[in-house]
Amino acid sequence: MILPFAFRTIAAGLFLLESAKAQPGDANSCTKLANALPGRVYLPGTPNYTSLNTHRWSNTSILTPNCIVTPGSAQEVSTVVKTLVGDGTSFSIKSGGHNPNPTFNNIDNGVTVDLKLLNEASVSADRSYVTLGAGTTMGQAYDTFSNESIAFPGGICDGVGVGGISTGGGQSFFLPKLGWFVDNVLDYEIVLASGDIVNANQDSNSDLFKALKGGSTNFGIVTKVEVAAFTYNGLWGGQIVVPATNATTQQVLKDFTDFTAANNDNVDTAIMVVGLYSPDGSRIIDVGLASTNDTENPPILAPFLALQPQVLNTIGHKSLADFVHEVTQPMPDGYRMLTATLTFVNDLETLTQVQAATDVIYEEIKDSVPNLDWMFSYNPQPLAMMAHAAARGGNSLGLESLDHDQTLYWLVPRWTDASSDAIMHAAAARWYDEVGKITAKLGTADPFLYLNHAGYFQKPLCGTGADNVDNMKTVARKYDPQEAFQRLVPGGHKLSTEC
Template structure:
C-alpha cells in the first residue's frame, strides 16, 4: 500500500522538480532568519555538518538552520514549505544511514540548540528538548535521585530515541522508551505547535511512538520519572579463542547464557544483559563483551551469574554507580569518528537460531576482500515478552508488538572502518549479513517481522514490520496531520510511510 499527497502534484511550480534549489532556499532563509542561519562561509558550518556519529553520514547542505525554540522551528518550517525547500532534520546525529539526518544541496535543520532539560516540581517527569543527548541529560540529573528511560549511548538525542522505540537499561521493568513518554511537543507542517499525549491528539501520540519522521518535528519530549539512585553493573570481556575453551564452545556458552537469561528475565526484571561479539580492527582479535546491569543496585544478582562465569576472561569488572557513569563508559565502545553501516533483525529467543547466526555472520565477515581496518560487531538486546505489557497502560505505541507472546532477541549489526575505499564492500556486507542471518531464522521458523527502526539499515523496511493495523494507522495519521506530505516529500531522511510498500490491501 502506498499513497500520494496533494503536495506531489503541487510541486510543479518550483525550479527543480517543483523545489527551489538549495542555494535559492538558503538565500531566502538568510534574509528571514539571519540569527539562525549558517552557510559554508560561516565559522560554525563545518562543526555543525561534522557532528554525526558516523563519518559516511556527513553530507554537505547548502546551509544549516539552528532553531533555539519551538517557535523558531515553526517559523523555519513555514519558510521551507512556502519556498518548497528540500530539508533534513538532525537531533543527536546518531544514525549511520547516509541521509538520515543530513542532506546534500538542501537545508539542514539542526536541533542541537533545543537542549533544555528540567524536572517537574512534583518530580513526576523530566522535560527534554529534542536536541539534547542522553549523555547530557543523564549528567544534568545525575544527583537528582530520579530515573527515566533513555538511550544506551550518550550521543543519542531525546527526539530521535523517542520516535523509534528506545532500548534501555529498564527494558524488562519499564518497557520501551516510547512507553514512558507522557507528551510530545510537535511542530506540524503548517507551522502549528501542538502537544500530543493521551488526552490531546491521542492518535498522533500513538503514531509518534515508533512512527519515525512522518508527522512533524518533535521539539520536546516529556518522560515519566521514578525514584532512582544507583545501579550495579559488571562488564565481562572474553576471548573467543582460548585459553580455556575454543571458539565454537565459547559461542555455545554465550548463546546458551543469553537465551536462558531472557527466558527467566520476568523473574528479575531489574536485571538486564547485553552481549556484543566483535572482530577488533586493530588486532584482528575476536572478543565478546557481556554487560550485566541491575537497576535496583543489587550486587551480583543470581540471574546474571552465568554471564560472569563464562571462560576465557580478559576482564571482569563490577561497580555501583550512576546511570550517567555507566552510559558514558559503554559509549566508548562505539564512539563517533569512523565510517559505519547498520542493520537489524529480530528473532525468537531460540538457542539454535542464535548459535547459527554467529556462524552466518562469520561467513559474511570472512568473505570480505579486506579485513584489516574493519571492526565487525554483532550485538544482542533482550526483548522479554513482559515488556510489551507496558504499552497499553500509556496509550499504546506503533511497534506492532502488543500481541507478541514470545520472548525475542533484537540483533544489531554494525561495522566500522576509516578507508573510504571500503565503502562499497561494506554496503554489500551489511546486506549480506541481513540475508544470511534471516535465512537462518527462517529455517528455524523464528524470524520476527519486527525490525527496530533505530537500528535498521537504509535498505530495510521497518515500518512494514509493524503489521497492517499499525501501518494503516500511521498512514491515516500522516494524512491527517500532514495533508500536503511535507514530511514525505520535502523532508529527506527517515523511513517514509508513503514508501512502505508492504503488500497489505487497503
C-alpha cells in the same frame, strides 16, 4: 534476469540513497532563513558550518547541505518549517546525529535542521517526569540528572538524541520493567508541516500521540517531550570482556538465551552483548550487564559474571550516567559505519546459526576492507516489555500481539575508508538475506525490525503490521495532508514509500 534477493536489496537501497539527494527547491531558502533567524544559519566554508556538519556518530552521515540552521525554540522551528515547506526545499532533521544511514540526519544540497539548541533537561516540581528537548542527548540528560536521584528509561548510548529515540522506540536497561522509551512519554511538543505547534498526549491529539511512538519523522518535528521519571540512586553493573573463542562464544550464546527467558521474572536486570573483531586479529565479547535495583550478584547474572578469562571487569555500584558512559566506549565517533538489524524468536539454535552466518560474511570481506572493526550486538526483548504500552495509549511498534520472547540482533561494523563503502553495504544486504533464510528455515522469524537500528534498505515500518501502517498513514494524512515530511525529508523510513 532475476537478481538474488541480496543484490536486489542493495540495488534498491543504493537507488534510494541517490534519489534522497535534495531537489533544488527554492535556492533562496537559506537566505530567507538567515534573514528570519539571524545568527542561526551557517553556510559552507564557515567554521561553524564545518563543526556542526561533522559532529555525527558516523562519517557516512557527513554530507554537504546548502546551509545548516539551528533553531533555538519551537517557535523558531515553526519558522524554519514554514519557510522550507513553502519553498518546496528538501531538508533533513538532526537530533543527536546517532544514525549512520546517509541522509537520515543530513542532506546533500538542501537544508539540515540541527536541533542541538533544543537541549532542555529539567525535572518537574513534583519529580514525576522530566522534560527533554529534542536536541538533548542521552549522555547530556543523564549527566544533568546524576545528582538529582532521578532517572527515566532512556537510551543505552551517550550520543542518542531525544528526537530520534522518542519516535523510533527506545531501548534501555529498564526495558523489561518499564517498557520502551516511547511507552514512558507523557507528552510530545511537535511542529507540523503547517508550522502549527501542537501537543500530543493521551488527552489531546491522541491519535498523533500513538503514531509518533514508532512512526519516525512522518508527521512533523518533535521539539520536546515529557517522560515519566522515578526516584533512582544508581545500579550495580558494568562490563565483562572475554576473548571470543569458539567455546566462550557458544557459552555466551547459551547464557544469553537463558537470560532472555528468565528476564520476564527478573525485570530488575538487563544485559547487552557486543562482539568486536579487530583488524589485528583479536576478537572479544563485551557483556554490559546491570542490576538496575542496585542489588549485588543477582543469580540471573551469575553465568556472565563467571565467564573466564576476563580481560576486563568493571562491575560495581555506579550512577546511571557513569554506566552509560562506560558501555558507550566500544562505539566511539569518527568511523564510517552502517547499521542493519533482525529480530527473531529467542532460541539458541537460531542465535547460533545467525552468529555463524555473521562470522562467515566477516571472513569473506575482512581482507578487502582496511581497518575493519566487525561489530555486532544482541539484545534481549522479553515478553514482559509489552506489559507497559497500553497504560499510556499504546504505541506503533507492532508488538501488541507478541506471544514470545525476542532476540534483537544488530549488525554495526565500522571502517575508515570511503572506498570500502560499497563492499560494506553489499555485505550488510547479504547478511540480512542470509540470516533471514535461517530464521525462516527454523520457524523463528519475527517481522519486527527496530527502526532506530534498521538499515536504509530495510522496511521497519512494514514490520509493525498492516493495522499499524494503516493507522499511521491515516494520522499522516490528517496532520500532514500534503505529505511534506514524506516528500521533502528524504532521510528516514517513509510510510509512502516503504509500505
